[in-house]
Amino acid sequence: xxxxxxxxxxxxxxxxxxxxxxxxxxxxxxxxxxxxxxxxxxxxxxxxxxxxxxxxxxxxxxxxxxxxxxxxxxxxxxxxxxxxxxxxxxxxxxxxxxxxxxxxxxxxxxxxxxxxxxxxxxxxxxxxxxxxxxxxxxxxxxxxxxxxxxxxxxxxx
Amino acid sequence: xxxxxxxxxxxxxxxxxxxxxxxxxxxxxxxxxxxxxxxxxxxxxxxxxxxxxxxxxxxxxxxxxxxxxxxxxxxxxxxxxxxxxxxxxxxxxxxxxxxxxxxxxxxxxxxxxxxxxxxxxxxxxxxxxxxxxxxxxxxxxxxxxxxxxxxxxxxxxxxxxxxxxxxxxxxxxxxxxxxxxxxxxxxxxxxxxxxxxxxxxxxxxxxxxxxxxxxxxxxxxxxxxxxxxxxxxxxxxxxxxxxxxxxxxxxxxxxxxxxxxxxxxxxxxxxxxxxxxxxxxxxxxxxxxxxxxxxxxxxxxxxxxxxxxxxxxxxxxxxxxxxxxxxxxxxxxxxxxxxxxxxxxxxxxxxxxxxxxxxxxxxxxxxxxxxxxxxxxxxxxxxxxxxxxxxxxxxxxxxxxxxxxxxxxxxxxxxxxxxxxxxxxxxxxxxxxxxxxxxxxxxxxxxxxxxxxxxxxxxxxxxxxxxxxxxxxxxxxxxxxxxxxxxxxxxxxxxxxxxx
Numbered sequence: 001x002x003x004x005x006x007x008x009x010x011x012x013x014x015x016x017x018x019x020x021x022x023x024x025x026x027x028x029x030x031x032x033x034x035x036x037x038x039x040x041x042x043x044x045x046x047x048x049x050x051x052x053x054x055x056x057x058x059x060x061x062x063x064x065x066x067x068x069x070x071x072x073x074x075x076x077x078x079x080x081x082x083x084x085x086x087x088x089x090x091x092x093x094x095x096x097x098x099x100x101x102x103x104x105x106x107x108x109x110x111x112x113x114x115x116x117x118x119x120x121x122x123x124x125x126x127x128x129x130x131x132x133x134x135x136x137x138x139x140x141x142x143x144x145x146x147x148x149x150x151x152x153x154x155x156x157x
Numbered sequence: 158x159x160x161x162x163x164x165x166x167x168x169x170x171x172x173x174x175x176x177x178x179x180x181x182x183x184x185x186x187x188x189x190x191x192x193x194x195x196x197x198x199x200x201x202x203x204x205x206x207x208x209x210x211x212x213x214x215x216x217x218x219x220x221x222x223x224x225x226x227x228x229x230x231x232x233x234x235x236x237x238x239x240x241x242x243x244x245x246x247x248x249x250x251x252x253x254x255x256x257x258x259x260x261x262x263x264x265x266x267x268x269x270x271x272x273x274x275x276x277x278x279x280x281x282x283x284x285x286x287x288x289x290x291x292x293x294x295x296x297x298x299x300x301x302x303x304x305x306x307x308x309x310x311x312x313x314x315x316x317x318x319x320x321x322x323x324x325x326x327x328x329x330x331x332x333x334x335x336x337x338x339x340x341x342x343x344x345x346x347x348x349x350x351x352x353x354x355x356x357x358x359x360x361x362x363x364x365x366x367x368x369x370x371x372x373x374x375x376x377x378x379x380x381x382x383x384x385x386x387x388x389x390x391x392x393x394x395x396x397x398x399x400x401x402x403x404x405x406x407x408x409x410x411x412x413x414x415x416x417x418x419x420x421x422x423x424x425x426x427x428x429x430x431x432x433x434x435x436x437x438x439x440x441x442x443x444x445x446x447x448x449x450x451x452x453x454x455x456x457x458x459x460x461x462x463x464x465x466x467x468x469x470x471x472x473x474x475x476x477x478x479x480x481x482x483x484x485x486x487x488x489x490x491x492x493x494x495x496x497x498x499x500x501x502x503x504x505x506x507x508x509x510x511x512x513x514x515x516x517x518x519x520x521x522x523x524x525x526x527x528x529x530x531x532x533x534x535x536x537x538x539x540x541x542x543x544x545x546x547x548x549x550x551x552x553x554x555x556x557x558x559x560x561x562x563x564x565x566x567x568x569x570x571x572x573x574x575x576x577x578x579x580x581x582x583x584x585x586x587x588x589x590x591x592x593x594x595x596x597x598x599x600x601x602x603x604x605x606x607x608x609x610x611x612x613x614x615x616x617x618x619x620x621x622x623x624x625x626x627x628x629x630x631x632x633x634x635x636x637x638x639x640x641x642x643x644x645x646x647x648x649x650x651x652x653x654x655x656x657x
Contacts, residue, residue: 010587011325011525015332022335022349025356035346037616038609039338046331053324076586080376087579094572103559110555114379120552128556132563142207142567 007076008057012050019046081127098147103129160290160514166612167519170215171526178412179216184530188538190224191231191244198228200371200494203363204560206500207567214513218520221494223527225277226473228490230531233270233466234539244252246469249441250648253454253461260457264539268404269459270466271535273415276408277467278528280419281426281474284512286521290510292482299483301618302626305611306543306635308604310456311485313642323647325593333601334608336360353385362602363496364565364574366489369588369595370582371561376586377548401536404459411463414444422468426475426488436475440468474524481505481517489596492603500568534579 022043029035092104097105104125111121137143146153160317170176190201201224232244237254250270255264299307312330326431334473339349340359350356351384408415425436444464445454454461476491484505486492498505510517534654581598588595612623619625627633 005191007587008591011584011591011593012328012526013585015328018332018335023341024348025351025353026347029342029346029348031344031346034613034616035342035344035348038612039335039348042331042334042338044337046328049328050326051329054327056322056324076583079379080586083272083376083554084583087562090562090577091572091576092577099563103562107555107559110558111551114551114554116549116551118402124552124556129559132559136207136563136567142210143570144563144566 005058005061007062009054012053012057015046015050019043019050082113083110086113094147095145098146098149099131099144100129100149103145105133160518163514164518164522166515167517168522170515170519171219171523176216176219176523177526179212179220180223180527181530181534183220184227184527184534185303187224187229188234188531188534189242191228192234192538198225198232199366199489199493200247200374201228202490202497203367203371203564204494206497206502209497210500210567212497215516215519215523217501218447218494218495218516219523221497222473222477222520222524223530225494226470226524226527227534228529229469229473230271230274230278230466230535231538232469233274234267237266237270237462240457246437246472247465249437249465250462250469252441253456253458253463253466256455256457257459257462262400262457264400265404265407265459266462267539268403268406269408269462270400271401271539272405272408273463273466274470274535275532276415276529277422277470278473279525280527281423282417282521282528283473284423285474285478285524286518289478289482289517289521292478293509294507295434297478297657298631300629301611301614302629302632303614303635304585305487305608306626306632306639307483308608310612310635310639310642311601311604312608313639314334320593325591329588329593329595330599330601334605335601336365336598337362337602337605338609343610358569359606360577360602361496361568361574362492362599363568364495364578364580365581367561367565367600368578369598370489371557372578372582373589373595373602375554375558375561375587376582377589378576379554381550383549398536401539407459408463409478411460414460415467416461417443417447418464418467419471422471423475423478424467426472427479436472437465437469438449440464472535477524481509482507485607489599492599494657495603 009153022039086106086109090102094102107129108125111124112118116124124155133144137144171180183355185203187198187201190204191198202221203569205220205224212220228244229246232247233250233254236247236250237258254266254270257263295447307506312334335349337359339356341347347357421440421443422436423441439463441464442455444460445451448454448460450458472488473490476486476488477494480486480491480495480498482505484495486495495505503509561578565575566572568574584598585595587593588598615625616623625632627636
C-alpha cells in the first residue's frame with residue numbers, strides 16, 4: 001500500500017522537487033523581477049496545485065482503503081528497472097567505448113536479457129548497430145563518437 | 158491569394174528524382190511506423206529528424222510531411238485488421254473497421270480507409286494552399302502582447318484533454334511551462350541552470366517528446382511478448398486486391414460525410430495541440446448523430462470508417478496551417494515538424510511567407526502529390542503489414558531503444574540530451590499510469606519559451622505596464638477565447654455527467 005501511495009504521489013512530489021531545484025539553480029540574475037516575470041506566477045500555481053493534488057490523492061487513498069495487493073499494479077517492475085540500469089550504463093560508457101562498441105553491447109545484453117535465442121541475437125547485434133553507424137556517419141554525416149576505436153577511424157576514410 | 162511565379166518555382170523544385178524519392182520513402186516509412194501499434198506518428202517523425210539534417214530544407218520538409226500523412230493513414234491498417242489502432246488518431250476507425258473485419262469485409266474496410274484518407278488529405282491540403290497566406294497576414298498584425306495571449310490560448314487545450322482530472326492536466330502543463338523557461342531569459346538572466354553549460358540553452362522539447370512517448374512505450378512493451386497480445390487476432394488478415402478496389406469505390410457513396418468530416422478535421426487540426434486523435438472522435442460522433450440510421454454505427458457501417466479516416470487525415474493539413482503560419486504546432490507531430498523546420502534555420506510564422514514563398518508552395522504541392530503516392534503504397538502495405546505485427550518485442554524493444562537514443566543524441570550531439578530523454582521516459586511511465594496527460598508537458602515546453610519571451614518583451618515595451626494585454630483588441634479577443642475554451646469543456650462534461 002505504501003508503495004502504491006508513493007507511486008501516486010510521485011508526480012506532484014517531483015513537481016515540487018523540480019520547483020525547488022529551479023530556484024536553487026537560479027542565482028546572480030540581473031533584473032530578477034523582469035527575468036522571472038512568467039516563471040514566478042507559474043511557480044506559485046505549480047506549488048499550490050502540487051500540494052492540492054497530494055492532499056486529494058492522500059484523501060482518495062484513505063477512502064478506498066487500498067489494501068488489495070496486486071503485483072501487476074506496480075508501474076515499475078524488476079524487468080523495467082533492469083532495462084533502465086542497462087540504458088544508464090550505456091549512457092555512462094557512451095564516450096569511453098564509442099557509439100559502435102557501446103551499442104553492440106547494449107543490443108546484445110538487452111536481447112539476451114529479453115531471452116531471444118542466441119543465434120538471432122548475434123545476427124542482429126552484429127548487423128543493426130553497424131548499419132545505424134554506417135547510415136549516420138557515412139550517409140547522413142552525423143558524427144558519432146568512436147571512443148576506443150578512435151585509432152581505427154582512419155581506415156574508414 | 159496565390160503567388161503563381163512562386164508556385165511554379167516551388168513545383169519545379171519538387172519534381173525531380175530526389176524530391177519524389179524522399180516523398181516515396183517518407184510515405185512508406187510513415188505507413189510502416191503508423192501501422193505498428195505504439196509507434197505513433199510523432200515517433201516516426203522523430204526518427205526521421207537526423208535523416209533530414211543532410212537534406213535541403215524543402216526536401217527535409219517533403220520527407221517529414223509525407224511521413225506525417227503516411228503514419229496517420231498507417232494507423233488505420235492495424236485498427237481494421239486487429240482492432241489495435243496504430244496511432245491514437247485511428248481510435249475511431251476500430252469501431253466500424255474492426256466490425257467489418259469480423260464480418261469478413263476486412264479488405265473492403267482497408268480500401269475505404271485508404272481512399273477516405275487520401276480524399277481527406279487532399280481536401281485539407283487544398284485548404285492549406287488557399288488559407289496559409291491570409292492567416293499569416295493576420296498573424297503579422299500580432300505584436301508581443303497578442304503572441305503571449307496566443308501561446309496561453311494554445312495551453313487551454315489541456316482542459317479538453319479528457320484526462321481523469323483537470324488538476325493533473327494543469328499541473329503537467331505548468332511543469333512543462335517551467336521546464337520551458339529553464340535557460341537564458343531574453344534579459345540575459347539564467348534560470349534554473351546551476352550555471353551548467355548544457356542547461357544554458359534550455360531543455361529542448363524533442364528529448365522530452367521521445368522520452369515521454371517512445372521510451373515510455375518501450376517500458377510498457379517490455380512486459381509483453383508481442384505488440385498485439387492475442388494469437389487469434391494476428392491470424393485474421395488475408396488479402397484480396399479486388400475487394401480493396403470495391404472498398405475504394407464504396408467511399409464515393411458518402412460525399413456528404415466526406416465533406417463534413419474534412420471540415421471538422423481541418424478546424425480541429427488547426428487548433429493548437431488538438432490533433433487527429435480528437436478530430437476522428439468528433440467527426441465520428443457528428444456523423445453518427447446526424448445519420449438516418451445511427452443504430453448501424455459500431456456494427457460495421459462503412460460510413461463510420463469513412464468519417465473517422467477522412468477526419469484524421471484532414472487534420473494533418475489543418476495542423477500544418479497553424480504550424481507554418483503562426484509557428485504554433487497543431488499537435489505533437491506538427492511540433493516535431495516545427496522542430497525540423499527550426500533545425501533548418503527556418504523560423505515558422507509570417508516571415509516564412511515573405512522570404513520562402515517557393516518553399517511553402519513546393520511543400521504544399523509535394524504533400525498533395527504525396528497523397529497519390531500514398532494511394533498505391535497503401536495497397537502494397539495493406540498486404541505487407543499483416544506480417545510486421547508478428548515481430549516479437551524481444552527484437553522490437555532493443556532496436557527501437559537504440560533508434561530513440563541515436564535520434565536524441567543527434568539533435569545536439571550531446572549524451573546529456575539522451576539522459577534527459579530517459580528521465581522523461583521514466584516520468585512518462587508514472588504519468589501514464591496515474592492519469593497525467595504527457596502531451597500537456599510537451600505543450601508546456603513548446604509554448605513556455607514563446608510565452609516567456611513575449612511577456613518579457615511586452616513588459617519592456619510598455620514600461621512594465623501589463624494592462625496592455627487586456628486593452629489591445631486582438632489580445633483581448635484572444636483572452637476571452639482562452640477563458641471560454643477553458644470553461645466550455647468543463648461545462649459540457651458536467652452536463653453530460655448530469656444526463657448520465
